[in-house]
Amino acid sequence: MPFTIATWNINSVRLRMPIVERLLKEHAPDVLCLQETKVPDELFPEKAFRKAGYEHILFHGQKGYHGVATVARRPIELVEKRRFCEIDDSRHLSVRVQAGGKSVLVHNFYVPAGGDEPDPEINxxxxxxxDFVYEMNSVPASEDELSASILVGDLNIAPLEHDVWSHKQLLNVVSHTPAETTNFEAMRKAGGWVDLMRLNVPAEQKLYTWWSYRAKDWEASNRGRRLDHIWSSANLVPSFKGYEILQEARGWEKPSDHVPVIARFDLD
Structure with a gap:
């Protein structure tokens, strides 16, 4: 069986635990990285994850907002809960997991959404x-013969033209403005990260992982954005066997506006 890792902005893990359990039962990723858990550490639903077979649990949370968690079916080791921009708002967690003879460093990120006005002088x-994305320049895709890196999460930026439903109409909308996309792609490339979701998918093909709650019929309008990402160090590319965007999860009961993305690696 391959090594699988999933990322999902769950928009309150306690509220949506039933669909998290569904994901774990139906897809059973080796590692699940959650964002926007919205729960302080002392109230994280560990028992539910353990019951689902995920005994290895690490989290970095706060009451009501933000928060990230990484759970796994195999041992994981805490590396860092990093504070970005000198603000302790629970947006990063990194762990190590063993897979295929490699020590894999897994970064789990929840990048700030950025509000509505795309002007840093007034917003x-x-x-x-x-500033957060700029600071991510200090997170390289570390790799050597015995180690590798993966970076996943809700990065809240749709960098490419066809990562949004309308490039022209969203150029001045937060998540797809040139100020964001240019710096985002520069940061990714400078760190040596490979955008796995676009590795074998043509740039002109639409890719979405998020559909707004505001749409009366999200599926019919299909006005999505690719805000959730899976990156890796270059030495994992030969082992990468593809990924799945679980679009159907947007239609599950009490859904998140994001859907899970699951990547597969031939590491076992």
Missing amino acids: RKFRHKL
Whole structure:
């Protein structure tokens, strides 16, 4: 069986635990990285994960907002809960997991959304987002003969033209503005990260992982954005066997506006 890793902005893990359990039962990823868990560490639903077969659990949370968690069916070791931009808002967690004879460093990120106004001079949330992405330049895709890196999460930026339903109409909408996309792609390339979701998918093909709650019929309108990402160090590319965007999860009961993305590696 391959090594699988999933990423999902769950938009409150306690509220949506039934669909998390469904994902674990039906797809059983080796590692699941959650964002926007919205729960302080002392109230994280560990028992539910253990009951589902996920005994290895690490989290970095706070009450009501943000938060990330990484759970696994195999041992994971805490590396860091990093504070970005000198703000302790629970947006990063890194762990190590053994797979295929390699020590894999897994970064789990929840990048700030950035508010509504794409002007850092008048919108401090947008300024925070740009600063956060700039600071991510210090997170390289470390690799050697016995180690590798994976970076996943809700990065809240759709960098490419066809990562949104309308490039033209969204150029001045937060998540797809040139200020975000240019710096985002520069950061990814400078760190040596490979965008696995676009590795074998043509740039002109639409890819979405998020559909707004505001749409009366999200599936019919299909006005999505690719805000969730899976990157790796270059030495994992030969082992990468593809990924799945679970679009059907957007239609599950009490869904998140994001859907899970599951990547497969031939590492076992």
